[in-house]
């Protein structure tokens with residue numbers, strides 16, 4: 204059953220066995236598993252239910268409709284854009300479909316340092332297999348790369364670097380190239396069209412347009428959640444309260460700690476909101492005069508360079524380089540210059556390739572409770588800026604190797620790089636706030652798993668230490684940055700949490 | 715014509731100038747909180763559009779979608795963003811004390827003033843400059859006129875396009 208905060212009675216009240224806050228990969232997985240087990244589950248989602256027919260492919264409109272804060276959210280210092288979805292399905296609705304199983308080296312580290320025996324590659328394998336089947340994960344054939352991604356492939360192969368096509372959760376993909384604005388063809392197997400309907404088909408209820416503002420607590424138990432119902436214009440139209448035997452918070456790595464901290468939870472670890480990992484990214488564009496690249500046409504993310512990844516290839520730079528298609532609104536903000544000069548550059552928009560650096564950050568930020576919204580305390584640490592510079596240089600080399608006449612980075616001061624000799628320009632490029640375009644698509648950490656309160660905010664089963672029945676299941680659980688696109692890891696960790704809930708709480712405490 | 719800042723705004727401005735080196739306090743010192751753009755803000759945004767977009771800017775309406783964008787924001791962010799253009803304006807007057815509002819400067823002077831923000835050694839000024847630059851440019855190039863100028867064809871929907879890339883999905887390689 205689907206209910207909307209826009210239409211239910213303005214003082215909405217329900218009692219259920221389990222309430223799940225958020226319907227991204229984390230929340231929807233737990234909701235499905237609990238519903239499968241016969242529990243009376245209610246999913247609460249702040250965003251709206253937006254079906255494929257409403258994905259207009261219009262950049263401005265969809266940014267407003269599908270992204271939290273219309274896609275304008277940044278870190279508190281304005282240094283990095285923070286993109287995440289707020290809609291049924293969460294960011295899985297706007298993501299680029301890249302799927303990586305958690306790298307084994309990383310899992311060994313998590314198992315060893317954080318005491319998480321359920322996360323060995325052997326134990327996770329069947330979970331990944333099951334999830335990949337539901338999400339229809341397939342490897343992209345090289346023949347289906349668009350020119351942008353193929354130029355990245357050619358460049359990296361010419362240099363002898365490791366790289367590959369992505370695995371993607373797509374079915375009958377036309378390659379329309381609007382992934383980040385929602386898939387109008389329902390080819391993207393997001394949580395909104397997989398795990399969420401699987402949960403509702405097992406009897407779970409979905410309440411959309413409902414922002415949870417507080418987890419209700421009584422002693423060592425969570426007793427439910429309450430919040431505001433919003434209308435289509437996202438304005439408040441009423442209140443709701445859900446009483447529940449079990450509360451699962453899956454609002455993503457920014458909103459989960461924000462909600463829990465704001466609810467005054469007891470956190471013996473003292474780490475809730477800390478260890479905010481972001482995979483900071485920056486764009487690197489190649490210019491191919493006279494060639495129509497149209498990087499936004501076809502599958503936007505097809506090829507990645509794994510050579511410089513620490514978790515895939517033990518490279519100390521610790522970055523992935525991924526082909527990416529950038530719509531004009533975003534591209535315009537990357538190109539430097541004013542007026543006519545910038546306009547002339549943008550007239551060559553179709554001749555530009557684009558790739559993004561995805562850095563495995565070594566110094567985390569912190570989420571807190573700001574004035575009416577989460578505070579996001581983050582800045583690019585000097586050591587990470589240095590590694591980012593090296594990754595940008597490698598990406599520039601790849602573009603030059605595949606015939607780019609020039610390379611443009613996201614720096615406001617560097618104009619262009621025309622040869623490898625000019626890579627030295629990056630030394631003076633500037634990485635401070637406002638000097639370079641940085642973006643974050645992957646928010647992680649903030650309620651990490653660990654074997655004890657000294658190590659983790661939640662237990663290896665996702666339970667907050669001080670509560671019998673309060674769980675976290677989303678990207679907040681990551682002990683460290685994953686170093687690869689995180690969605691499959693989130694689905695898998697949420698599946699581990701679902702087992703934990705069914706084992707620990709459901710049997711004994713549900714009424 | 716934008717109105718002169720009120721006494722309260724001047725007070726906020728003085729306070730803001732005093733704490734320029736402490737951006738977080740600066741933010742707190744720079745109200746007035748408002749949930750929509752005032753006439754001064756819109757004049758600044760319009761002027762920035764001309765400087766940033768260049769020739770043809772008159773064909774692009776960024777104010778309507780910008781107002782709509784504001785409506786989608788959480789309250790706290792709404793007020794921060796809604797007063798950003800006039801904050802920029804007030805501080806420009808202090809830092810480059812011509813006394814004139816940004817929107818009334820010549821285009822050359824506006825471009826120079828904006829460059830000054832974007833390349834300032836003070837992180838806070840760069841951040842404000844970049845935030846406005848990105849906001850305005852993103853709205854120029856999500857407008858059909860801006861998109862067409864960049865050679866972007868826009869949505870497939872309604873254009874009855876057959877898939878350009880006939881993909882053969884199904885079996886993993």
Ligand SMILES: Cc1cc2nc3c(=O)[nH]c(=O)nc-3n(C[C@H](O)[C@H](O)[C@H](O)COP(=O)(O)OP(=O)(O)OC[C@H]3O[C@@H](n4cnc5c(N)ncnc54)[C@H](O)[C@@H]3O)c2cc1C
Nearest residue numbers: 225227229249293294298299301415454455678688689690
């Ligand atoms: C543009 C983009 C591209 C990406 N591309 C990829 C990719 O190719 N591959 C990949 O692996 N990952 C990708 N990601 C990241 C990936 O999609 C996310 O990491 C993942 O969706 C996070 O899952 P989650 O369950 O932690 O949270 P989310 O997906 O963020 O879901 C959280 C949900 O909870 C809701 N919520 C939050 N707070 C509340 C509240 N208080 N009350 C009610 N509801 C609330 C939110 O509205 C949201 O819908 C991308 C992300 C973006 C933004």
